[in-house]
Amino acid sequence: MPLDRKHLIGKEAMLLLLHNENQLPEELRKLGWKFCKGKVGSMDGQKVVAAVETAAKNQGIVKTGLYRETHALYHAIIEAVSGVTRGSNQIGTLLRTVGLQFSIVRGNPYQNKEEGEWIAVALYGTIGAPVKGLEHEAIGLGINHI
Amino acid sequence: MPLDRKHLIGKEAMLLLLHNENQLPEELRKLGWKFCKGKVGSMDGQKVVAAVETAAKNQGIVKTGLYRETHALYHAIIEAVSGVTRGSNQIGTLLRTVGLQFSIVRGNPYQNKEEGEWIAVALYGTIGAPVKGLEHEAIGLGINHI
Amino acid sequence: MPLDRKHLIGKEAMLLLLHNENQLPEELRKLGWKFCKGKVGSMDGQKVVAAVETAAKNQGIVKTGLYRETHALYHAIIEAVSGVTRGSNQIGTLLRTVGLQFSIVRGNPYQNKEEGEWIAVALYGTIGAPVKGLEHEAIGLGINHI
Amino acid sequence: MPLDRKHLIGKEAMLLLLHNENQLPEELRKLGWKFCKGKVGSMDGQKVVAAVETAAKNQGIVKTGLYRETHALYHAIIEAVSGVTRGSNQIGTLLRTVGLQFSIVRGNPYQNKEEGEWIAVALYGTIGAPVKGLEHEAIGLGINHI
Amino acid sequence: MPLDRKHLIGKEAMLLLLHNENQLPEELRKLGWKFCKGKVGSMDGQKVVAAVETAAKNQGIVKTGLYRETHALYHAIIEAVSGVTRGSNQIGTLLRTVGLQFSIVRGNPYQNKEEGEWIAVALYGTIGAPVKGLEHEAIGLGINHI
Amino acid sequence: MPLDRKHLIGKEAMLLLLHNENQLPEELRKLGWKFCKGKVGSMDGQKVVAAVETAAKNQGIVKTGLYRETHALYHAIIEAVSGVTRGSNQIGTLLRTVGLQFSIVRGNPYQNKEEGEWIAVALYGTIGAPVKGLEHEAIGLGINHI
Ligand SMILES: [Mg+2]
Ligand SMILES: [Mg+2]
Ligand SMILES: [Mg+2]
Ligand SMILES: [Mg+2]
Ligand SMILES: [Mg+2]
Ligand SMILES: [Mg+2]
Numbered sequence: 001m002p003l004d005r006k007h008l009i010g011k012e013a014m015l016l017l018l019h020n021e022n023q024l025p026e027e028l029r030k031l032g033w034k035f036c037k038g039k040v041g042s043m044d045g046q047k048v049v050a051a052v053e054t055a056a057k058n059q060g061i062v063k064t065g066l067y068r069e070t071h072a073l074y075h076a077i078i079e080a081v082s083g084v085t086r087g088s089n090q091i092g093t094l095l096r097t098v099g100l101q102f103s104i105v106r107g108n109p110y111q112n113k114e115e116g117e118w119i120a121v122a123l124y125g126t127i128g129a130p131v132k133g134l135e136h137e138a139i140g141l142g143i144n145h146i
Numbered sequence: 147m148p149l150d151r152k153h154l155i156g157k158e159a160m161l162l163l164l165h166n167e168n169q170l171p172e173e174l175r176k177l178g179w180k181f182c183k184g185k186v187g188s189m190d191g192q193k194v195v196a197a198v199e200t201a202a203k204n205q206g207i208v209k210t211g212l213y214r215e216t217h218a219l220y221h222a223i224i225e226a227v228s229g230v231t232r233g234s235n236q237i238g239t240l241l242r243t244v245g246l247q248f249s250i251v252r253g254n255p256y257q258n259k260e261e262g263e264w265i266a267v268a269l270y271g272t273i274g275a276p277v278k279g280l281e282h283e284a285i286g287l288g289i290n291h292i
Numbered sequence: 293m294p295l296d297r298k299h300l301i302g303k304e305a306m307l308l309l310l311h312n313e314n315q316l317p318e319e320l321r322k323l324g325w326k327f328c329k330g331k332v333g334s335m336d337g338q339k340v341v342a343a344v345e346t347a348a349k350n351q352g353i354v355k356t357g358l359y360r361e362t363h364a365l366y367h368a369i370i371e372a373v374s375g376v377t378r379g380s381n382q383i384g385t386l387l388r389t390v391g392l393q394f395s396i397v398r399g400n401p402y403q404n405k406e407e408g409e410w411i412a413v414a415l416y417g418t419i420g421a422p423v424k425g426l427e428h429e430a431i432g433l434g435i436n437h438i
Numbered sequence: 439m440p441l442d443r444k445h446l447i448g449k450e451a452m453l454l455l456l457h458n459e460n461q462l463p464e465e466l467r468k469l470g471w472k473f474c475k476g477k478v479g480s481m482d483g484q485k486v487v488a489a490v491e492t493a494a495k496n497q498g499i500v501k502t503g504l505y506r507e508t509h510a511l512y513h514a515i516i517e518a519v520s521g522v523t524r525g526s527n528q529i530g531t532l533l534r535t536v537g538l539q540f541s542i543v544r545g546n547p548y549q550n551k552e553e554g555e556w557i558a559v560a561l562y563g564t565i566g567a568p569v570k571g572l573e574h575e576a577i578g579l580g581i582n583h584i
Numbered sequence: 585m586p587l588d589r590k591h592l593i594g595k596e597a598m599l600l601l602l603h604n605e606n607q608l609p610e611e612l613r614k615l616g617w618k619f620c621k622g623k624v625g626s627m628d629g630q631k632v633v634a635a636v637e638t639a640a641k642n643q644g645i646v647k648t649g650l651y652r653e654t655h656a657l658y659h660a661i662i663e664a665v666s667g668v669t670r671g672s673n674q675i676g677t678l679l680r681t682v683g684l685q686f687s688i689v690r691g692n693p694y695q696n697k698e699e700g701e702w703i704a705v706a707l708y709g710t711i712g713a714p715v716k717g718l719e720h721e722a723i724g725l726g727i728n729h730i
Numbered sequence: 731m732p733l734d735r736k737h738l739i740g741k742e743a744m745l746l747l748l749h750n751e752n753q754l755p756e757e758l759r760k761l762g763w764k765f766c767k768g769k770v771g772s773m774d775g776q777k778v779v780a781a782v783e784t785a786a787k788n789q790g791i792v793k794t795g796l797y798r799e800t801h802a803l804y805h806a807i808i809e810a811v812s813g814v815t816r817g818s819n820q821i822g823t824l825l826r827t828v829g830l831q832f833s834i835v836r837g838n839p840y841q842n843k844e845e846g847e848w849i850a851v852a853l854y855g856t857i858g859a860p861v862k863g864l865e866h867e868a869i870g871l872g873i874n875h876i
Contacts, residue, residue, distance in 0.1 A: 003281070093629045095633040137289055303456050385820070510875060586863040
C-alpha cells in the first residue's frame with residue numbers, strides 16, 4: 001500500500017523549516033508523530049551530523065541506548081547532508097560553510113500500519129564561502145525506516 | 147550584501163511544489179520573477195533532465211539559443227537530481243524509479259541588484275522500487291547564477 | 293551493548309561465499325537466523341540489484357508486501373555494490389562486467405535483544421572487462437537494520 | 439588466461455582476517471606469496487591509509503624506495519577504504535569511527551605467469567558512531583597489479 | 585553557435601601552465617581576455633581552493649564584492665579539483681599531497697557575443713604521498729559561465 | 731627519485747592533443763616511448779572506454795593477451811573520464827554528450843630506471859547537451875604504472 005498523501009513525512013519535515021512552524025498538523029500529533037528542530041552553522045561536517053544527532057536524542061526522537069535507532073537516524077542525516085552538499089558530503093574541506101536549520105520527524109507515512117515508524121531529516125539554509133553574504137540556499141532530505 | 151529574506155528563490159521553488167501552488171507571491175511577480183512547473187516519472191535519468199530542460203525552454207524561463215543559459219540550468223538540474231538520488235545521480239541503473247514534480251524559478255534573491263538573475267530547480271516526489279507503493283519521498287534543490 | 297563476537301552477521305554472510313557453505317553455524321540456526329544465496333553475472337547494475345532482491349523475496353528473507361523490509365534490503369544491496377564497484381556503482385556504463393555470488397543473512401548480531409533484526413548482503417566474485425579472464429576479484433558488504 | 443581458482447588473492451586476504459589466521463596456505467607460501475596483517479582504529483582517514491602503508495613497507499611487502507610499488511599499494515588501499523565507507527572515503531568528517539584489521543597479500547593469482555605480481559588489501563572490522571557499541575561491520579577489498 | 589576554435593578558453597588556460605607562458609595570445613589580449621597564474625602546494629583541499637580564489641580576486645579576474653562571480657569561480661575550481669583528485673575531491677584526508685600550478689582565464693570562447701564571459705580554471709602539477717618523489721602528474725579543468 | 735622534468739608523461743600526452751601533434755619529442759622517441767591518438771564522440775560512457783582500449787591494443791601500446799596491462803590501462807582511462815565528467819563518470823545517463831580526442835603515452839617519466847613503464851591517458855574535447863554548440867571544453871588525465 002502506498003504513501004498516505006496526508007502523512008507525507010518528508011514534506012512535513014521540510015514545511016516545519018520553510019514555514020518556521022513549531023508544531024506538526026493536529027492530525028499527525030494525534031497519531032503520535034514526534035518532531036524536533038534546531039540550528040547549526042559550521043564548516044565542519046561532523047558538527048552538522050552531531051548537532052542533528054544530539055537534538056534527536058535530547059528531544060527523545062530516537063532512543064539513546066539503541067544502536068538500531070541511531071543507525072537509522074545517521075543514514076537519514078547523511079542523505080540529507082548529501083542534498084545540501086550536492087553529493088560530495090564535504091563542507092570545510094572544500095572551503096564552504098553552512099548555516100542550516102534542521103527538523104527531524106518520526107511517524108508512519110504509509111497507509112499500511114505494518115510499515116511502522118520512519119524518520120525524516122530535513123535541512124534548509126545556506127551554503128557558501130566563509131564570508132557573510134557569499135552564499136546561496138541549500139536543501140536536503142533523508143528518509144529511513146526506524 | 148546578503149540574501150533578501152523575502153526573496154529566497156530556493157524556498158519559493160520548493161513551496162510551489164509542497165503547496166501545489168501555481169503562482170509566485172505578488173511581490174516576486176512585480177519584480178519580474180518567472181517560474182514554471184511540471185512532472186516527470188521515469189527510471190531514466192536523462193528523461194528527468196530532459197523534462198526539466200524542455201519545460202524551462204518552452205515556458206521561456208531560459209533562452210533557447212543561448213548556451214550560457216542552458217549551462218546554468220543544466221548544472222542546477224544536476225544539483226537537484228543529486229539531492230533526489232543522494233549523491234549517485236543514478237536511477238534506473240540501480241533499479242530505482244522516480245515520480246517527481248519540478249519547479250524552476252528565475253529571479254534575483256539578493257539585496258544587491260548587481261547580483262543579477264539566478265535560477266532554482268526544485269524536485270519533490272518519490273523514489274523507490276519500480277513497484278507502486280514501494281517508495282519514499284525525495285527532495286532536491288539546485289541553484290545557479292544565470 | 294556491543295556486537296556479539298559469535299554473531300557477526302557480516303562475517304557470516306561473507307564466509308558463506310568464501311567457503312562455499314550452504315548453511316549457517318548451528319548456533320545461529322537455533323537463534324532463527326535466516327539466509328539465502330545466489331549468483332548473478334551481468335554488465336547491468338539493475339540486474340545485480342534485481343537478482344538479490346528476487347532471491348531475498350523468494351526465499352522468504354524479507355516480506356514481499358512490506359516496503360519497510362524492501363527498503364532495508366535495497367540500501368544493504370547498494371552498499372554492497374558500492375564495495376564491488378569501489379564507489380561508482382557503475383558496471384556496464386563503464387564497460388565492466390561482474391560475475392558475483394551473493395548471500396543475504398538476517399538475524400540480530402548484537403548482545404542486546406532489543407537491537408532486533410539486521411540484514412547483511414555480501415557479494416563476492418569478479419569484475420573486469422567483458423572478456424573471459426580479464427578480471428580480478430571484488431567484494432562488497434552492506435548491513436542494515438530491518 | 440583466467441584466475442587460478444586456488445590462488446584467489448582477494449579471498450586469501452579476506453580469510454586471513456575472517457579466520458584470524460597468521461599464515462597463508464602452504465601452496466601459496468611455496469609459490470613465494472607474501473603477506474602481512476595489522477590493526478588500526480581511527481576517525482581519521484589518513485591514519486588508516488598510513489597504517490596499511492607503513493605495515494606493507496616495514497614487513498617488506500612493497501619496496502620502500504620505489505614509487506611504482508607505493509602507487510600500486512595506495513590505489514589498492516583506497517579501493518578497500520571505499521568498500522568500508524561505501525563510496526564516500528570519509529570517516530571522521532562524517533562523525534564516524536572505524537576499528538579495522540587489515541591484511542595485505544602479494545602474489546600472482548592468474549594461471550599465466552606473465553601476469554606477474556598483484557597486491558590485495560583487505561579491511562574488516564566495524565564502522566559507526568564514536569561511541570562503543572554503536573557500530574556495525576564493514577568490509578573492503580582493493581586489488582591492483584604491482 | 586559553437587565554440588570559436590581560436591578562442592578555446594580551456595585549452596588556453598591549460599597551455600599557460602604546460603608551456604610556462606606568462607601571457608595570452610595577442611588575439612585574445614585584444615579581445616580583452618584576462619588571466620592570472622599561481623602555485624599552491626598542500627595536503628589541505630581548502631588551501632587549494634583559497635589560493636585560486638585569492639589570486640582571482642587580487643588579480644582582478646573576478647569582482648570581490650559580487651557573489652555571482654565568486655560563485656562562478658568556486659564551481660569552476662571544484663570541477664578542476666575533481667580532475668586532479670579523480671572524483672573524490674579529497675587530498676590530505678586520504679594521505680595525499682598536491683603541488684599545483686593554476687591558471688584562471690576569463691573571456692568569451694563562443695562565436696556568439698551574447699554568450700558573454702566564461703571562466704576557466706586549470707590545474708597542473710603532481711599528486712602523491714607526502715614524500716618527495718612519490719608522486720605522479722595530475723590535471724584538472726573547470727569551466728563556467730560568469 | 732623524482733619525476734624527470736623532461737619526461738613528463740602526462741604533459742606530453744596532453745600536448746599531443748592541445749597541439750594536434752602526431753609525434754613525441756625526439757628525446758622520448760629515442761627512449762622508446764610509445765603513443766597513439768584517436769577520437770570518439772558519444773553519449774555512451776562504455777563507447778568512450780572501448781575506443782581508448784581498442785586503440786591502445788590495435789596500436790600496440792598494451793599487450794592484448796595480458797590482463798595486467800589491460801588493467802593498468804582501464805584504470806587510467808577511468809581516471810581520465812573522471813576529469814571530463816568532473817567526478818560522476820556519467821555521460822548519456824545525465825543527458826550529456828562528449829566529443830573527445832584521446833592520446834595514450836607509455837614510457838618511464840622518472841629519473842630512476844627501476845620505476846619502469848607508466849601509462850598516461852589524456853582526453854580533450856567538449857561535453858554538453860546533445861545539440862551542436864551547447865557545449866564547453868573538458869579535460870581529463872589518468873596515469874598508472876604498467
Ligand atoms: Mg531510501
Ligand atoms: Mg553553488
Ligand atoms: Mg550503516
Ligand atoms: Mg581494478
Ligand atoms: Mg558545465
Ligand atoms: Mg595514482
